[in-house]
Amino acid sequence: MDDYPILEMKNIQKAFPGVLANDNISLEIRRGEVHALLGENGAGKTTLMNILFGIYHPDHGEILINGKKTFIHSPQDAINEKIGMVQQHFALVPSFTVAENVILGLKNFGFIIKTKQVEQQIKELGERYSLPVRPKARVWTLSVGERQRIEILKLLYTGANILILDEPTAVLTPQETRQLFSAIRKLVKEGSSVIFISHKLDEVLEISDRISVLRNGKNTGTLNREEVDRRTLVQRMVGRDVLMDQEKPKVEPGPVKIEVKDLTVKNDKGLTAVNNLSLEIHGGEILGIAGVAGNGQKELAEAIYGLRPIETGKIQMAGEDLHHRSIKKRIQSGLSFIPQDRKSIATCPNLSVMFNIFMKNTIPGLKKSSAWNIQIKQMHEKTRELIRNFSISTPSSKTRVRYLSGGNLQKVVLARELSSNPSVIIAEHPTRGLDIGAMEFVYQALLEEKKKGSAILLLAGELYEIFRLSDRVAVIYEGEVMGYTPPDPSYTEKIGFMMAGTREDSIHEN
Amino acid sequence: MKIKIEKRLNTPRYLSLVVPVVSIFAALLIMFVILTIFFMGRIGSFQGAFSETVSAYKELITWPFFNQYGLYSTISKMVPLAFVALGLSFAYKMKIWNIGGEGQLYMGALAATWAALFVFRGITSPILLITLVAIFSAIAGALWALIPALMKAYAKTDEIVVTLMLNYVAIFWVDYLVYGPWRDPKGFGFPGTAAFPEPAMLPTFFDGNVHIGIFIAIAFAILLQYIDVKTQWGFNSRIVGDNKKAATYSGIKVKKYTIISLVVSGAIAGLGGGVQMMGMQHRLMHGFSPGYGYTAIIIAWLAKLNPIAVIFVSFLFGGLLVGNDQLQMFYKLPISLISIFQGLVLFCLLGGEAIAAYRLKIEKAEEVPANE
Numbered sequence: 001m002d003d004y005p006i007l008e009m010k011n012i013q014k015a016f017p018g019v020l021a022n023d024n025i026s027l028e029i030r031r032g033e034v035h036a037l038l039g040e041n042g043a044g045k046t047t048l049m050n051i052l053f054g055i056y057h058p059d060h061g062e063i064l065i066n067g068k069k070t071f072i073h074s075p076q077d078a079i080n081e082k083i084g085m086v087q088q089h090f091a092l093v094p095s096f097t098v099a100e101n102v103i104l105g106l107k108n109f110g111f112i113i114k115t116k117q118v119e120q121q122i123k124e125l126g127e128r129y130s131l132p133v134r135p136k137a138r139v140w141t142l143s144v145g146e147r148q149r150i151e152i153l154k155l156l157y158t159g160a161n162i163l164i165l166d167e168p169t170a171v172l173t174p175q176e177t178r179q180l181f182s183a184i185r186k187l188v189k190e191g192s193s194v195i196f197i198s199h200k201l202d203e204v205l206e207i208s209d210r211i212s213v214l215r216n217g218k219n220t221g222t223l224n225r226e227e228v229d230r231r232t233l234v235q236r237m238v239g240r241d242v243l244m245d246q247e248k249p250k251v252e253p254g255p256v257k258i259e260v261k262d263l264t265v266k267n268d269k270g271l272t273a274v275n276n277l278s279l280e281i282h283g284g285e286i287l288g289i290a291g292v293a294g295n296g297q298k299e300l301a302e303a304i305y306g307l308r309p310i311e312t313g314k315i316q317m318a319g320e321d322l323h324h325r326s327i328k329k330r331i332q333s334g335l336s337f338i339p340q341d342r343k344s345i346a347t348c349p350n351l352s353v354m355f356n357i358f359m360k361n362t363i364p365g366l367k368k369s370s371a372w373n374i375q376i377k378q379m380h381e382k383t384r385e386l387i388r389n390f391s392i393s394t395p396s397s398k399t400r401v402r403y404l405s406g407g408n409l410q411k412v413v414l415a416r417e418l419s420s421n422p423s424v425i426i427a428e429h430p431t432r433g434l435d436i437g438a439m440e441f442v443y444q445a446l447l448e449e450k451k452k453g454s455a456i457l458l459l460a461g462e463l464y465e466i467f468r469l470s471d472r473v474a475v476i477y478e479g480e481v482m483g484y485t486p487p488d489p490s491y492t493e494k495i496g497f498m499m500a501g502t503r504e505d506s507i508h509e510n
Numbered sequence: 511m512k513i514k515i516e517k518r519l520n521t522p523r524y525l526s527l528v529v530p531v532v533s534i535f536a537a538l539l540i541m542f543v544i545l546t547i548f549f550m551g552r553i554g555s556f557q558g559a560f561s562e563t564v565s566a567y568k569e570l571i572t573w574p575f576f577n578q579y580g581l582y583s584t585i586s587k588m589v590p591l592a593f594v595a596l597g598l599s600f601a602y603k604m605k606i607w608n609i610g611g612e613g614q615l616y617m618g619a620l621a622a623t624w625a626a627l628f629v630f631r632g633i634t635s636p637i638l639l640i641t642l643v644a645i646f647s648a649i650a651g652a653l654w655a656l657i658p659a660l661m662k663a664y665a666k667t668d669e670i671v672v673t674l675m676l677n678y679v680a681i682f683w684v685d686y687l688v689y690g691p692w693r694d695p696k697g698f699g700f701p702g703t704a705a706f707p708e709p710a711m712l713p714t715f716f717d718g719n720v721h722i723g724i725f726i727a728i729a730f731a732i733l734l735q736y737i738d739v740k741t742q743w744g745f746n747s748r749i750v751g752d753n754k755k756a757a758t759y760s761g762i763k764v765k766k767y768t769i770i771s772l773v774v775s776g777a778i779a780g781l782g783g784g785v786q787m788m789g790m791q792h793r794l795m796h797g798f799s800p801g802y803g804y805t806a807i808i809i810a811w812l813a814k815l816n817p818i819a820v821i822f823v824s825f826l827f828g829g830l831l832v833g834n835d836q837l838q839m840f841y842k843l844p845i846s847l848i849s850i851f852q853g854l855v856l857f858c859l860l861g862g863e864a865i866a867a868y869r870l871k872i873e874k875a876e877e878v879p880a881n882e
């Protein structure tokens with residue numbers, strides 16, 4: 001890292017209707033550094049980066065690249081200035097191949113596209129930075145991790161040397177995160193600069209050279225890695241200490257609330273994703289599912305909820321077979337689902353927060369409401385109450401949710417799913433993209449539901465989260481349960497073996 | 511100084527009023543030039559052509575909107591437009607693009623004629639007969655829309671193509687009937703059926719100049735507005751319109767919503783056909799609609815799918831049609847010029863909408879870096 005600032009953002013100001021997203025922010029990026037941007041949900045991180053990438057234009061302020069004042073009007077301008085960005089919710093064309101997606105959007109390509117050549121170059125780039133991809137594969141067949149590698153290679157392909165990565169690790173498995181970090185290290189060694197956004201403090205502390213913390217649209221200052229620890233960062237971000245690792249409440253398990261028997265489910269490609277799987281969860285119990293992403297977690301959740309047909313087997317809720325129950329009936333009998341893909345299935349981007357809260361019509365407490373006389377006013381009131389309770393940062397209950405920050409969108413989904421007195425909750429990556437305070441809030445909310453007697457199926461990528469919440473841990477591999485362990489970090493190694501496909505009983509034998 | 515065009519993040523409210531008004535003015539202005547050139551060819555002098563155009567314009571605006579009898583015609587003309595546009599907006603809310611309003615209107619008219627002239631021949635009670643005829647026309651429109659609805663829900667067929675094709679089928683079917691089996695033997699060979707019996711004609715007011723269809727249309731607009739903002743259906747239809755996957759996830763049966771919205775949309779357009787028969791035409795004729803079903807698409811769109819706004823926009827377009835008839839009659843303008851005018855209005859409106867999505871931004875000179 002040199003002290004030489006390759007990029008300076010000075011006094012950047014950006015207001016949206018009802019919010020000052022960036023308030024006089026100055027930021028300096030040096031050559032060859034990993035610069036982390038931290039901040040609570042809605043602090044303005046994505047907005048600031050969108051300004052740098054030319055998606056938004058600042059109301060005030062200027063950008064200097066290599067000391068020279070530069071105007072970035074569009075992402076094309078940014079690319080010309082060798083700035084690249086991987087969006088928080090990235091967008092590839094699923095029916096195209098990897099190579100085609102890389103080519104897409106490159107202007108200086110002429111009319112004849114040399115796909116072969118591009119494929120070769122992508123492959124080489126991938127090998128050089130240890131980001132393995134298959135250039136000929138169609139994007140829809142790839143995992144999120146692979147998709148993200150493509151996004152990054154796309155930037156490298158355009159020649160970017162300032163890389164903006166907006167919460168890249170939120171969707172990655174721990175192994176993929178390792179891979180990404182070694183690529184980042186290689187890149188900065190070669191003189192590129194990386195702006196890294198994440199809510200995971202351990203990652204930030206591991207990879208970054210300097211850290212800037214945003215709070216309410218302001219930059220609270222840039223710190224060197226050596227000067228900080230977890231606690232100072234949290235205090236800077238939230239303005240107070242966040243209590244963590246409290247005791248789990250002890251709840252006497254009730255009767256079985258949900259039971260899955262010999263379930264087999266196929267994935268989108270038509271291959272078996274859940275294989276003859278059985279499990280049961282009692283009321284007042286949280287069952288954590290540990291496993292490498294793509295081992296049937298998503299399909300299991302969707303099958304229970306009714307979004308995916310089942311091949312064989314049975315799903316029972318409170319002793320009743322769900323087989324011929326519509327999703328609506330399942331919702332009415334208290335099934336709640338927090339899907340990992342909140343943008344495309346769990347929310348309506350162009351509708352207001354209120355619509356998204358009442359989307360399932362499950363929030364109790366409306367007076368004199370009927371199908372022929374819905375009470376919009378009361379619904380807005382109730383929404384405002386939830387906005388307060390879940391501290392969703394939004395200008396109003398009438399704001400379209402597409403304008404919310406990533407974390408706040410997730411809070412809207414959580415507010416809806418946890419406020420309906422659910423009896424069974426399927427929680428798929430419930431804290432993905434949330435800041436520390438919000439994460440802790442969600443843990444409390446889930447534990448609260450558990451105390452009230454809900455059965456909770458927790459599908460999370462992070463073992464930390466699973467240990468923190470679950471009463472039992474099931475390890476899944478290729479759609480089968482390999483075995484169970486208590487929720488304790490001392491079992492991490494055993495879980496690791498099972499995640500790689502070794503059965504519990506065969507571990508004992510060795 | 512530097513002027514820059516950038517896309518708006520959100521469109522301010524006032525623009526939804528300003529854009530159509532400015533666009534219509536622009537269309538009137540361009541048409542003024544075209545008309546003047548046309549009249550120059552006819553009259554020879556620029557002076558004469560100019561004053562002829564001015565007086566034509568006076569006619570175009572004063573007659574349909576400021577003259578008692580012109581107003582009557584405007585109101586009569588707007589009724590079928592309003593019905594079809596109300597029906598279309600209902601489906602468009604869910605992003606289901608029914609462009610078969612014309613065909614549904616024709617089928618409604620056909621069923622109304624069948625009911626009035628054949629099925630319920632002997633009935634003499636006006637209330638009973640009118641109700642039955644209205645029901646028949648609505649059902650016919652609904653069935654005509656059911657075809658694309660089922661195809662869309664179960665075979666994923668594109669509704670735009672199917673509804674459009676069915677327009678031609680409906681029109682040819684009506685033509686077959688009015689030229690063939692249903693032709694009035696006492697009609698001097700004119701392609702139309704016999705007149706409706708007295709009890710199947712809608713009551714009128716203003717000395718028989720306006721029929722009550724306008725009130726039915728307004729009542730429907732209010733009902734549809736209520737459904738939109740106060741019922742679970744209206745609420746859910748927005749969810750379906752915005753994100754079908756999220757709707758499924760919410761337990762909304764997207765197929766059911768698709769089918770119902772198209773069918774209701776067709777029923778309202780069909781009812782419009784029945785009302786037009788009972789109130790205005792009193793007989794089914796070849797080409798009784800000068801493309802109401804297509805004009806209605808523009809109306810629904812301009813009204814931003816708001817049922818109450820549909821009534822007002824229909825009034826404007828009704829007036830435009832009346833004014834055009836007037837020009838055609840008194841200034842002997844060829845029909846093609848009238849079509850040009852309608853095309854211009856549409857063109858300016860679309861252009862206006864597109865331009866309104868952007869805004870000009872003026873940057874101060876000192877911000878421009880030296881190397882630019």
Ligand SMILES: Nc1ncnc2c1ncn2[C@@H]1O[C@H](COP(=O)(O)OP(=O)(O)OP(=O)(O)O)[C@@H](O)[C@H]1O
Pocket residue numbers: 016017019020021039040041042043044045046047048088393394395403404405406407408433519
């Ligand atoms: N296009 C927009 N229109 C209106 N408001 C917006 C828009 N984009 C962002 N905002 C608002 O600006 C604020 C900052 O949002 P931003 O996305 O930058 O937050 P963030 O720090 O990236 O949060 P997260 O960690 O949740 O992703 C939020 O209150 C958000 O609602």
Ligand SMILES: [Mg+2]
Pocket residue numbers: 045046047088166405406407
């Ligand atoms: Mg963000």
